[in-house]
Amino acid sequence: MSEKLRLLELEIEGIINESGENIIITDSEGIILRAVKNSEEMYGIASEELVGSSVKELEQKKIFSPSVTLSVLQQKAPVTFMQKTATGKIIMTRGVPIFNEEKKITRVISFSHDMTEIEELKGKYEKLQQKMEQYETEIEQLRERERLPSEVFINSKAMQTVWSLVNKVAKSEATVVLQGESGVGKTVFAKALHNGSHRKGKPMIEVNCGAIPESLFESEMFGYEAGAFTGAASRGKMGLIELADQGTLFLDEVGELPLSIQVKLLKVLQEKKVTRMGSTKSRTVNFRLVAATNRDLQAMVKTRTFRDDLFYRLNVVPISIPALRERKEDIHQLTEAFLQKFNEKYDTDKTMHPSALKAFWQYDWPGNVRELENLIERLAVTLENKVILPDHLPFTEKAEEKSIEKFETHGTSLQESLEHVERSWLLQAYRECKSTYEMAEYLGISQPTVVRRLKKYNIDSKTNQ
Known part of the structure; x- marks a missing residue:
């Protein structure tokens, strides 16, 4: 090799390795002639192993995919796109063809930039944008709730x-x-x-x-x-x-x-x-x-x-x-709101027993919200009792009075009869409620008391719900 060619070789190697670019040079067949020395960090394979390899084979091995050199050879024009490498990096690569006097490709030079960090930042930004959109939606929903008229409830x-x-x-x-x-x-x-x-x-x-x-x-x-x-x-x-x-x-x-x-x-x-x-x-x-x-x-x-x-x-x-019968989830809140409204209006302190609220759920309300409101007002005005019970409602049948003789058929003593009634109530609440907290509201007792009673009568608890 002449001194002039040796110096040219050194100059090219210096440019490739010190430019800060990831440069690969191939011939017209896609065989790598030169590669930057730190290629292992980018591609997971040393530059010495890259030199002499076919870009087609390297693409098949997923060392880099897709191959920009192959695209340049096919299109006979510069090509730029994103690549994935064997090390998991995302790189932007640009391939440029070099033509001879006969306008045939003799070399392809590719320049690559590591975009992994930028892509990660982009992904984080997109996730942040999604969260912002979600927060904006939630804020708008909260604003909508704040704009709700006092007569409107949207639980359902x-x-x-x-x-x-x-x-x-x-x-x-x-x-x-x-x-x-x-x-x-x-x-x-x-x-x-x-x-x-x-x-x-x-x-x-x-x-x-x-x-x-x-x-x-x-x-x-x-x-x-x-x-x-x-x-x-x-x-x-x-x-x-x-x-x-x-x-x-x-x-x-x-x-x-x-x-x-x-x-x-x-x-x-x-x-x-x-x-x-x-x-x-x-x-x-x-x-x-x-x-x-x-x-x-x-x-x-x-x-x-x-x-x-x-x-x-x-x-x-x-x-x-x-209709109200089609959105019974709103009945409880409507009832509480109307009860508060008329308690304040008529200076009363009426409350709903859970069993009365259950009767509200079972009723079809042909007069809808207006019927519910009118009924609550009537009860607030006319009822002497503080607690509203099913017997006070016009659409429930009067509970049949149970005699001592009937209770005695469930046990030999008053205590056994009372326990039978208590267990029956617990079983009914267990079937109709989703948790011990709902059971407590249904029965009108505290949640810890419900848990103790369930344990006493060997009824499986739902405290995990």
């Missing part, structure tokens, strides 16, 4: 779904139809829609469509000018629709609307203009419409008792509020 999944939808829709201008049986709380949710919107500070006008006589409906809804009809006010009167301008118009029991009014209401919704009785001048109104009904509007459309065009105009976002 059904109510969680309803409340989530109400919160999403409240911020929009979309027309909402609240569907559900009488007494489920449609008015409460209508107020929540109004209070959650940008119209919150403006009026919310509630119209009970079933309470206004048909003969007065038009004048009440649209208003009238002075002298429009016999008995009209001398100055005329603004209608309920105009009063809702910039706010929310809530049509409760919208299924009760007379057909003649449905036509005029549809026109108002389409044109956002209202004309008073006795006037030819239209007034522009801007309101958000919320309707509620306990009737099947779609069925009414089929029987031609409700206009189909008005139905489709109203039915933009239908929200079905479940």
Whole structure:
């Protein structure tokens, strides 16, 4: 080797090893000619072993995968991508072809940078982003709970779904139809829609469509000018629709609307203009419409008792509020809230016995939340006892009085009979409750007492639940 070639060799080796880059040079067949001396740290194999090896074989052995050199040879152009190595590192590698005078590849030079730490940081960042999104979701859920009206409880999944939808829709201008049986709380949710919107500070006008006589409906809804009809006010009167301008118009029991009014209401919704009785001048109104009904509007459309065009105009976002019997998880909290409310109102200190609360669970509540609230108020006002028992409820049968003779059939003494009754109560609570804490609430005794009684009667404990 001439002195000139030897010096050139030393220069190339110096550049490769001292550049700080992980450099590999191959020939046109992908055979490694040179490799950086610290290649073992990167690839798990010494540079001496790399030299003379085929990149194709090294790729098959997963020393590095995929091979950038093979990609360069196939594409005849520079290539950059991420590689994985046998040492578990993630590297960014760039392969560059070297062409001769005949424009054929004679060498491929690849430069690699260890990206493992950066990738780990990226992974940690992505996990942190996921946690942040999760925290933001949880915070939003907490905010939603804080915005809950005092009359709304969302322990049940059904109510969680309803409340989530109400919160999403409240911020929009979309027309909402609240569907559900009488007494489920449609008015409460209508107020929540109004209070959650940008119209919150403006009026919310509630119209009970079933309470206004048909003969007065038009004048009440649209208003009238002075002298429009016999008995009209001398100055005329603004209608309920105009009063809702910039706010929310809530049509409760919208299924009760007379057909003649449905036509005029549809026109108002389409044109956002209202004309008073006795006037030819239209007034522009801007309101958000919320309707509620306990009737099947779609069925009414089929029987031609409700206009189909008005139905489709109203039915933009239908929200079905479940009956109380379909969300019994809310009964306990509702009961406690109403009891507290009426204890404060009437200066009483009534409490619910667990057996009475169980009777609440077993009852179907055809009148829904309204029936529950009315019953609690009645009990708070009329009941002389401090503790509300099943016998005080109108929908439970009076417990059959048990005679001493009947108790005696369970044992030879009063003590044995009492123990039989106690064990029966424990067994019933054991079957119906998920833990000793629930059993304690059910039986009206402390949890440690429940544990002792279970042990006494050899009933398996559920304290681990």
